Amino acid sequence: MEIVFLTALGVGFSTILGGIIGFFANKSSHKFNDAILSFAAGVMLLSSVTGLILPSLELGGDYKLLITILGVLCGAFVLDILDRLIPQSSYFLKMEKEQDKERSRAILFVLAIAIHNLPEGIATGVAFGTDDIGQALTVAIGIALQNVPEGMIVIPPMLSVGYSKAKALGIAFFTGFIEIVGTMLGYFAVSVASVILPFALAFAGGTMLYLISDEMIPETHSHGNERVATFALLVGFSIMLIFDALL
Numbered sequence: 099m100e101i102v103f104l105t106a107l108g109v110g111f112s113t114i115l116g117g118i119i120g121f122f123a124n125k126s127s128h129k130f131n132d133a134i135l136s137f138a139a140g141v142m143l144l145s146s147v148t149g150l151i152l153p154s155l156e157l158g159g160d161y162k163l164l165i166t167i168l169g170v171l172c173g174a175f176v177l178d179i180l181d182r183l184i185p186q187s188s189y190f191l192k193m194e195k196e197q198d199k200e201r202s203r204a205i206l207f208v209l210a211i212a213i214h215n216l217p218e219g220i221a222t223g224v225a226f227g228t229d230d231i232g233q234a235l236t237v238a239i240g241i242a243l244q245n246v247p248e249g250m251i252v253i254p255p256m257l258s259v260g261y262s263k264a265k266a267l268g269i270a271f272f273t274g275f276i277e278i279v280g281t282m283l284g285y286f287a288v289s290v291a292s293v294i295l296p297f298a299l300a301f302a303g304g305t306m307l308y309l310i311s312d313e314m315i316p317e318t319h320s321h322g323n324e325r326v327a328t329f330a331l332l333v334g335f336s337i338m339l340i341f342d343a344l345l
Contacts, residue, residue, distance in 0.1 A: 102226050105238045106281035109222050110274040112242040113215065116249020117270025121263060128321040134250065136327035138243065139314040140334025142306050145240025148342050149225055149233055150303035158296040169300025174308035176301075181312070208252055212273045218245075218309075219280020221302035224295070226285050236342050243338075245277070 151166060158165040218241050225234040249270050256266035287298065318327035 101231070102223065102281070102285050105222065105226070105235070106219070106278045106285075109219065109238055109242045109245065109281060110276075110278035112245035113249040113252075113274035113277060114267075114271055116246040117253050117267055117274075118249075119246070120250040120253030120270070121267075129323045129326055131250075132318040132321055132323040132327045133330040135314055136318045136330035137334035138246075139310045139318070140331035140336075141240045141243045141338045142310055142314075143331070144335050144338035144342065145237050146221075146303040146306035146310075149237035149240065150221060150299045150306070153225075153230070153233060154296045154299035154303065157299070162296065165296045166300040169297040170304035170307065172297075173301040173304025173306075175304075177305045177308045178312070208256065208269055208273070212276055215245075215273050215277040216280040218306065219277040219282075220284035220287075220298075221306060222277075223281040223284025223286070224298045224302050236338075239341055240338050241277075243334075245274070249274070 151170065154166040154169060155162050222234070222238045222241055225237040252270050252273060253266050256269060257263065261269075284298070284302070287294070315327075315331075318324075318330075
């Protein structure tokens with residue numbers, strides 16, 4: 099239990115750390131930002147497969163393929179629904195009318211990061227439900243490494259539309275806190291009902307794959323830095339492969 103809580107704090111704080119770094123890197127080039135985000139995508143890609151989807155297959159029993167595939171698809175589908183529905187609420191539509199488009203875009207981007215941090219936290223907590231501490235730490239390290247650049251890219255949009263540094267950092271703290279909550283929820287849900295573990299692992303893996311494909315790769319390829327982004331992703335993937343082998 100203690101190691102889960104400490105890991106949750108570490109995963110959540112990595113977003114906050116990224117936010118602090120974002121203060122100093124908020125004038126960095128698109129190429130640099132795309133490289134670190136692509137690196138994070140590579141880290142997530144390896145972690146989602148070796149830390150979540152493959153363990154789901156191992157624990158799924160007679161129906162392992164069905165459970166794992168259904169879990170991956172459900173994870174992606176649920177995150178897609180959240181991405182579509184939450185920004186469409188009356189509150190955000192009202193905000194769109196009252197503020198300029200740039201400010202609204204920055205707010206919705208941060209909202210998307212916050213939405214994504216919950217299943218990422220759940221992925222960490224669920225991984226500990228396997229009782230394979232090495233594998234769970236691989237997932238946690240992957241998510242934590244991904245959270246640093248994620249925290250970094252939260253800050254510049256907030257500063258560019260007029261938020262104070264204190265408020266921007268507070269938003270980064272909030273997104274990190276969501277991850278801590280998600281980690282504990284994932285851990286306790288699996289502890290209470292371990293029968294759902296194979297599906298939960300695949301579900302969490304699906305959310306991570308959705309993030310990579312729907313948000314991270316398109317963003318890193320939108321500024322003409324496709325080659326840099328591709329190699330940064332491969333470096334992130336390779337480094338996490340080393341971590342996975344060592345752990």
